[in-house]
Amino acid sequence: xxxxxxxxxxxxxxxxxxxxxxxxxxxxxxxxxxxxxxxxxxxxxxxxxxxxxxxxxxxxxxxxxxxxxxxxxxxxxxxxxxxxxxxxxxxxxxxxxxxxxxxxxxxxxxxxxxxxxxxxxxxxxxxxxxxxxxxxxxxxxxxxxxxxxxxxxxxxxxxxxxxxxxxxxxxxxxxxxxxxxxxxxxxxxxxxxxxxxxxxxxxxxxxxxxxxxxxxxxxxxxxxxxxxxxxxxxxxxxxxxxxxxxxxxxxxxxxxxxxxxxxxxxxxxxxxxxxxxxxxxxxxxxxxxxxxxxxxxxxxxxxxxxxx
Amino acid sequence: xxxxxxxxxxxxxxxxxxxxxxxxxxxxxxxxxxxxxxxxxxxxxxxxxxxxxxxxxxxxxxxxxxxxxxxxxxxxxxxxxxxxxxxxxxxxxxxxxxxxxxxxxxxxxxxxxxxxxxxxxxxxxxxxxxxxxxxxxxxxxxxxxxxxxxxxxxxxxxxxxxxxxxxxxxxxxxxxxxxxxxxxxxxxxxxxxxxxxxxxxxxxxxxxxxxxxxxxxxxxxxxxxxxxxxxxxxxxxxxxx
Numbered sequence: 001x002x003x004x005x006x007x008x009x010x011x012x013x014x015x016x017x018x019x020x021x022x023x024x025x026x027x028x029x030x031x032x033x034x035x036x037x038x039x040x041x042x043x044x045x046x047x048x049x050x051x052x053x054x055x056x057x058x059x060x061x062x063x064x065x066x067x068x069x070x071x072x073x074x075x076x077x078x079x080x081x082x083x084x085x086x087x088x089x090x091x092x093x094x095x096x097x098x099x100x101x102x103x104x105x106x107x108x109x110x111x112x113x114x115x116x117x118x119x120x121x122x123x124x125x126x127x128x129x130x131x132x133x134x135x136x137x138x139x140x141x142x143x144x145x146x147x148x149x150x151x152x153x154x155x156x157x158x159x160x161x162x163x164x165x166x167x168x169x170x171x172x173x174x175x176x177x178x179x180x181x182x183x184x185x186x187x188x189x190x191x192x193x194x195x196x197x198x199x200x201x202x203x204x205x206x207x208x209x210x211x212x213x214x215x216x217x218x219x220x221x222x223x224x225x226x227x228x229x230x231x232x233x234x235x236x237x238x239x240x241x242x243x244x245x246x247x248x249x250x251x252x253x254x255x256x257x258x259x260x261x262x263x264x265x266x267x268x269x270x271x272x273x274x275x276x277x278x279x280x281x282x283x284x285x286x287x288x289x290x291x292x293x294x295x296x297x298x299x300x301x302x303x304x305x306x307x308x
Numbered sequence: 309x310x311x312x313x314x315x316x317x318x319x320x321x322x323x324x325x326x327x328x329x330x331x332x333x334x335x336x337x338x339x340x341x342x343x344x345x346x347x348x349x350x351x352x353x354x355x356x357x358x359x360x361x362x363x364x365x366x367x368x369x370x371x372x373x374x375x376x377x378x379x380x381x382x383x384x385x386x387x388x389x390x391x392x393x394x395x396x397x398x399x400x401x402x403x404x405x406x407x408x409x410x411x412x413x414x415x416x417x418x419x420x421x422x423x424x425x426x427x428x429x430x431x432x433x434x435x436x437x438x439x440x441x442x443x444x445x446x447x448x449x450x451x452x453x454x455x456x457x458x459x460x461x462x463x464x465x466x467x468x469x470x471x472x473x474x475x476x477x478x479x480x481x482x483x484x485x486x487x488x489x490x491x492x493x494x495x496x497x498x499x500x501x502x503x504x505x506x507x508x509x510x511x512x513x514x515x516x517x518x519x520x521x522x523x524x525x526x527x528x529x530x531x532x533x534x535x536x537x538x539x540x541x542x543x544x545x546x547x548x549x
Contacts, residue, residue, distance in 0.1 A: 187392035190359050191454075193379040194386040195406030195461055205409070209396045 053271050056264030068265035073242040077250035077266065083158065084246060085226040088165045092222050096173025104181040118174050121167055129167040130235025133160055156244065160236035168232045169222045176218030180211055217284035224277040228270065309370050309464035309497050310335045311356065316365035318351055325351040327521035336495040340508035343518030344544065349501045353467050356499065358382040385463030389470040391450045393442040399453055400425055400438035406461035428456040448479035468500035472507065484511055505545060517541050
């Protein structure tokens with residue numbers, strides 16, 4: 001299938017341009033200064049703090065570290081973080097897929113509003129994300145009296161923490177799926193439909209495999225944010241160590257109690273989770289870009305070819 | 309299968325894509341929908357397949373009203389201009405898709421599915437490619453796989469949306485001839501959309517010419533070419549030049 005016209009390298013988008021200096025580039029010294037500033041910033045604001053976290057954890061020796069990770073309260077905070085993420089992430093994955101599906105597949109009144117609302121948690125402070133649930137479900141909130149009468153505890157308990165985290169992490173899955181699903185279009189789904197597939201079969205056999213890397217990307221981003229969330233959770237959790245403290249809240253308590261090695265121990269555990277997430281995210285980005293480009297390429301199919 | 313369309317109308321917002329179209333297509337016919345882009349021919353094809361729903365009018369398959377039926381109930385074989393193959397599946401899985409998603413009671417056994425897929429690959433002269441992925445094939449090969457995939461579920465009608473639109477002239481001619489022969493052999497009722505009059509007049513038994521969402525002229529290639537007073541048709545076909 002040799003083609004005369006190479007659409008991957010159309011004339012005018014010469015690949016060599018990537019490796020050479022383009023005409024629009026600034027003089028060498030300007031480029032060096034800009035790169036230097038970025039590198040310095042990167043070192044002082046990102047790399048050094050991360051290093052300090054691990055150094056702080058190991059400052060008083062490995063024994064303190066071991067002690068920290070056998071402490072009941074600390075272990076419980078890890079447990080709470082995992083529980084919150086375990087409920088929040090699947091819920092937001094389902095919501096995210098549904099929202100992306102509705103926005104990219106249907107035309108309906110309020111679609112633009114929904115699209116804007118998805119981003120709301122990114123625009124408002126997480127503290128507000130926590131506060132709104134206190135106003136709704138707290139003792140003096142709208143549903144407070146009813147909840148109290150039925151002995152249901154949401155605020156200062158796990159349900160409230162899950163709700164606040166869900167609010168804060170809602171955009172990630174939907175946001176990573178919407179552009180992908182828009183780029184892919186619906187033709188494959190339409191083809192499946194004319195072949196007699198049901199909606200559920202189309203979702204499972206066509207749509208989910210098509211979006212899997214984008215979905216994976218959104219899910220790990222959502223997970224990272226769910227595990228690291230401080231502001232929203234701190235409002236709705238009573239911050240009782242050993243009961244309602246998640247890892248970020250526990251770090252704050254340990255730090256305020258001058259238990260620095262323990263605080264850094266938990267912080268380094270959380271950082272490790274973040275680094276793991278980061279590497280998974282990078283993997284997902286590579287795969288996603290590869291698939292996205294493959295999809296774009298199939299739209300730009302060479303129209304001139306030698307053999308059928 | 310015969311198809312009857314009565315006063316079908318479909319608008320997108322304020323734009324009337326298909327405007328009060330009535331047509332009757334007999335069993336075994338090969339009919340071309342010809343017209344400039346935006347004339348409503350593709351929308352009409354999608355309405356017949358159930359990929360769009362009409363604002364007004366009715367569609368009958370063999371006398372049975374299907375206007376409100378979903379595409380997965382109508383099961384018209386549909387071939388897309390951009391192939392719409394499932395890129396994450398092998399060629400075998402692509403062709404077998406419609407057989408795999410059939411309701412359990414009607415689903416064929418594994419062996420029967422395999423036999424049918426392999427014999428379809430033979431029909432389209434692409435035996436041996438069953439384990440490849442769509443991206444590994446040329447445009448012409450992909451379009452033939454899309455044919456085979458549509459044919460696997462034994463549709464009563466084949467709907468082709470600019471099936472050769474994305475192919476170069478040589479492959480286009482080859483596939484057109486192949487389609488003509490296939491239709492001679494099977495007499496499967498087929499409708500295809502094209503903006504290429506040569507294609508329409510060579511392959512189709514009857515040609516329907518569209519403009520601005522309405523039918524301008526229906527007839528055999530001979531009837532249409534041998535003279536019409538419709539100014540749009542004369543202009544579109546270049547009869548006055």
